[in-house]
Amino acid sequence: MANPDLVSSTDTILTVDHLTMRFGGLIAINDLSFKARRGEITALIGPNGAGKTTVFNCITGFYKPTEGMITLTHTDGSHYLLERLPGHSVSWKAKVARTFQNIRLFSGMTILENLLVAQHNRLMIASGFTIGGLIGLPNFRRAEGEAVDKAKYWLEKVGLTDRADDPAGDLPYGAQRRLEIARAMCTGPVLLCLDEPAAGLNPRESLELNELLLSIREIDKTSLLLIEHDMSVVMQISDHVVVLDYGTKIADGLPEAVRNDPKVIAAYLGVEDDDVEKIEAQVGL
Amino acid sequence: MNAPSAAPTTGSPPHAATRPGQGGSEFLPAVKNAALAALVMLGLSIPIIAFRTENSMANELILLPRWRVVAVLCLIVFAVRLLLNLGGIHIARRRSAKRREILVTRVEAPTTLGQRIFFYAAPVLLGVAIGYPLITTLVNGGLSESRYWIDLGILVLTYVMLGWGLNIVVGLAGLLDLGYVAFYAVGAYSYALLAITFGLSFWICLPVAGILAALWGIMLGFPVLRLRGDYLAIVTLAFGEIIRLVLINWVDLTNGGAGIASIPRVSFFGIPFTADEDGFAATFGLEFSTMHRIVFLYYLILVLALVTNIVTMRLRRLPVGRAWEALREDEIACRSLGINTTSTKLTAFAIGAMFGGFAGAFFAVRQGFISPESFNFLESAIILSIVVLGGMGSQMGVAIAATAMVAGPEMLRNLGFLSAVFGDGFDPNEYRLLLFGAAMVAMMVWRPRGLVSHRDPSIVLGERKAISGALVKEGHG
Numbered sequence: 002m003a004n005p006d007l008v009s010s011t012d013t014i015l016t017v018d019h020l021t022m023r024f025g026g027l028i029a030i031n032d033l034s035f036k037a038r039r040g041e042i043t044a045l046i047g048p049n050g051a052g053k054t055t056v057f058n059c060i061t062g063f064y065k066p067t068e069g070m071i072t073l074t075h076t077d078g079s080h081y082l083l084e085r086l087p088g089h090s091v092s093w094k095a096k097v098a099r100t101f102q103n104i105r106l107f108s109g110m111t112i113l114e115n116l117l118v119a120q121h122n123r124l125m126i127a128s129g130f131t132i133g134g135l136i137g138l139p140n141f142r143r144a145e146g147e148a149v150d151k152a153k154y155w156l157e158k159v160g161l162t163d164r165a166d167d168p169a170g171d172l173p174y175g176a177q178r179r180l181e182i183a184r185a186m187c188t189g190p191v192l193l194c195l196d197e198p199a200a201g202l203n204p205r206e207s208l209e210l211n212e213l214l215l216s217i218r219e220i221d222k223t224s225l226l227l228i229e230h231d232m233s234v235v236m237q238i239s240d241h242v243v244v245l246d247y248g249t250k251i252a253d254g255l256p257e258a259v260r261n262d263p264k265v266i267a268a269y270l271g272v273e274d275d276d277v278e279k280i281e282a283q284v285g286l
Numbered sequence: 287m288n289a290p291s292a293a294p295t296t297g298s299p300p301h302a303a304t305r306p307g308q309g310g311s312e313f314l315p316a317v318k319n320a321a322l323a324a325l326v327m328l329g330l331s332i333p334i335i336a337f338r339t340e341n342s343m344a345n346e347l348i349l350l351p352r353w354r355v356v357a358v359l360c361l362i363v364f365a366v367r368l369l370l371n372l373g374g375i376h377i378a379r380r381r382s383a384k385r386r387e388i389l390v391t392r393v394e395a396p397t398t399l400g401q402r403i404f405f406y407a408a409p410v411l412l413g414v415a416i417g418y419p420l421i422t423t424l425v426n427g428g429l430s431e432s433r434y435w436i437d438l439g440i441l442v443l444t445y446v447m448l449g450w451g452l453n454i455v456v457g458l459a460g461l462l463d464l465g466y467v468a469f470y471a472v473g474a475y476s477y478a479l480l481a482i483t484f485g486l487s488f489w490i491c492l493p494v495a496g497i498l499a500a501l502w503g504i505m506l507g508f509p510v511l512r513l514r515g516d517y518l519a520i521v522t523l524a525f526g527e528i529i530r531l532v533l534i535n536w537v538d539l540t541n542g543g544a545g546i547a548s549i550p551r552v553s554f555f556g557i558p559f560t561a562d563e564d565g566f567a568a569t570f571g572l573e574f575s576t577m578h579r580i581v582f583l584y585y586l587i588l589v590l591a592l593v594t595n596i597v598t599m600r601l602r603r604l605p606v607g608r609a610w611e612a613l614r615e616d617e618i619a620c621r622s623l624g625i626n627t628t629s630t631k632l633t634a635f636a637i638g639a640m641f642g643g644f645a646g647a648f649f650a651v652r653q654g655f656i657s658p659e660s661f662n663f664l665e666s667a668i669i670l671s672i673v674v675l676g677g678m679g680s681q682m683g684v685a686i687a688a689t690a691m692v693a694g695p696e697m698l699r700n701l702g703f704l705s706a707v708f709g710d711g712f713d714p715n716e717y718r719l720l721l722f723g724a725a726m727v728a729m730m731v732w733r734p735r736g737l738v739s740h741r742d743p744s745i746v747l748g749e750r751k752a753i754s755g756a757l758v759k760e761g762h763g
Binding site (some may be wrong): 061062063082088089090091092093097100101105106107108109110111113114118120121122124125128131133153164165167168170171184185188231281 | 483581597600602605609618621624625626627633649730741742744745749750753
């Protein structure tokens with residue numbers, strides 16, 4: 002599967018090749034291929050049950066795909082075959098971070114602790130795999146100071162500095178969403194995968210989220226891949242949209258082009274009952 | 287949120303105003319209810335308490351009626367129920383008012399008086415623990431007279447140490463371990479066998495016992511990595527039983543159910559506690575007393591327990607400790623953050639087991655005799671209930687719970703005066719399991735998250751605030 006085209010294109014960060022995922026007889030993803038470019042926000046959209054979250058779980062190592070290849074390319078040209086890495090290495094080695102559709106924070110730990118847990122591997126090495134930290138080597142203290150500084154930077158960025166010592170479970174919903182993004186960013190990813198980051202947010206929070214995501218792309222130089230239902234988010238901030246329906250890609254392109262694609266309108270944005278046959282005839286279904 | 291919760295608060299004064307008027311009408315139903323409770327108690331007592339089976343002179347089974355005990359118990363139930371009925375109304379009202387206040391001022395709730403007490407309790411309790419042999423000597427008027435009390439102190443501290451060791455696995459990492467006593471057994475047998483077979487001293491065997499127990503912890507950890515909750519509990523329970531059965535049946539190595547006797551005693555860093563020329567007493571110019579060894583054992587277990595505590599407290603502030611707690615909160619999120627959940631769980635099992643092994647080696651050196659019967663499931667259950675009653679993850683709570691659970695039943699021996707109430711032949715000691723059960727029920731009603739339910743953050747930027755137990759998860763296994 003050595004694809005010369007794939008190796009030469011340094012601006013591609015994630016390549017999904019012929020990805021298929023079957024659960025028994027159910028085909029959740031059927032031969033899906035798409036690319037996400039570095040420094041862009043790629044949106045993965047589709048109706049409920051289209052297989053978006055399954056794609057995410059394959060990319061982030063929670064599922065092992067039945068077939069296909071998922072390649073992540075770093076700026077230094079190194080490749081990681083995500084479907085072959087063990088679950089925790091996807092974040093640590095390949096630098097892919099993710100958030101969850103139903104927020105998964107460590108609710109009984111403080112916000113600062115949440116952000117430090119995200120920097121676990123680096124701190125673990127600095128603490129000499131616990132032994133150095135146990136006897137109090139200065140090396141670990143310095144590393145922990147740096148980790149706290151990084152956490153402070155992200156607290157500032159998501160506007161939670163004054164709540165750093167409160168338990169994460171006490172935060173309002175919108176703040177929990179932002180904290181989950183900050184926590185994922187604390188792992189120092191090159192690709193951030195967001196599973197419905199705007200779900201349950203009010204219009205104002207949704208706008209703030211857009212700004213945060215754009216700033217992550219611009220300032221922190223991290224590429225984003227997001228699943229989203231909120232069209233205002235998708236259309237405003239994404240550079241590239243991939244549309245899934247029943248596990249198959251039905252459109253792939255710029256937001257404008259996708260928005261006007263009759264196939265997408267038929268499958269996802271919904272049409273009047275009377276128009277279904279007309280549009281289906283038009284798109285050849 | 288403020289407006290709706292304020293409304294009931296302002297609505298309550300008229301209620302309060304009408305209460306004195308209702309007072310008289312509340313008394314009769316309260317008495318009726320209490321009488322009903324006493325009646326239920328009577329019904330329950332007839333099959334359980336009212337008769338006692340005895341062997342007569344002719345070796346026949348006879349029934350001894352114990353109506354006096356039944357009557358006293360029914361009276362107690364009546365009185366307690368009546369008090370609860372009369373006082374309980376006020377308590378319930380006060381509590382609902384308090385709850386409303388908490389809703390409104392929830393952010394300030396964490397810094398309570400209770401916590402401040404706990405802040406000072408640690409140094410005070412430590413001081414008591416260090417001065418305990420001196421205190422008992424002064425109270426009992428002599429070192430030899432206070433042997434019972436120092437032995438009790440040793441027993442309590444052993445359980446404190448075991449509780450702290452298990453707290454790493456259950457309280458921090460959230461992995462329910464019902465077979466912790468297996469590691470205690472591994473530690474005890476490691477010391478006994480190494481000391482008898484190779485003649486190694488306690489101070490060499492102690493770390494070896496810890497390491498062997500840790501290895502067994504990893505061995506248990508591997509198969510249970512994928513299990514959660516009930517399934518994990520069952521496998522760990524089985525592991526505890528397997529170790530015990532192996533100890534019983536591998537007669538060549540362990541001498542089976544007969545146990546291992548005459549295990550070498552502890553020495554003062556090489557100086558034996560004997561009456562000889564080179565013994566401890568002679569070396570330090572003291573008059574020989576067997577109590578020297580007991581007091582030394584007391585301080586030995588105190589140091590071991592404190593080491594367990596200090597290491598645990600430090601680990602909590604290290605990445606591995608935070609990863610344990612994160613694992614307890616959400617394992618999937620841990621994986622997404624690049625934490626190797628396998629090695630994190632295994633370290634929790636290994637370190638928890640290691641302290642169990644230390645405690646086991648201590649147990650062997652103190653008893654001088656071990657047998658598989660010392661390591662049955664009841665021990666695991668007691669250690670686990672110490673952790674649960676103390677509040678999972680709380681070092682202070684575990685220490686208090688261990689003291690209450692181990693020393694409490696011992697105190698029943700000293701309640702002989704109760705036979706004046708219940709009649710001759712009443713032995714409070716027979717009721718320890720009943721009282722234990724009642725205490726458990728009471729705890730689950732009033733403090734379901736244990737004595738100390740709040741969690742202390744491992745690192746803070748500004749002000750240290752305790753985290754309410756309601757937010758902290760127990761782990762899924």
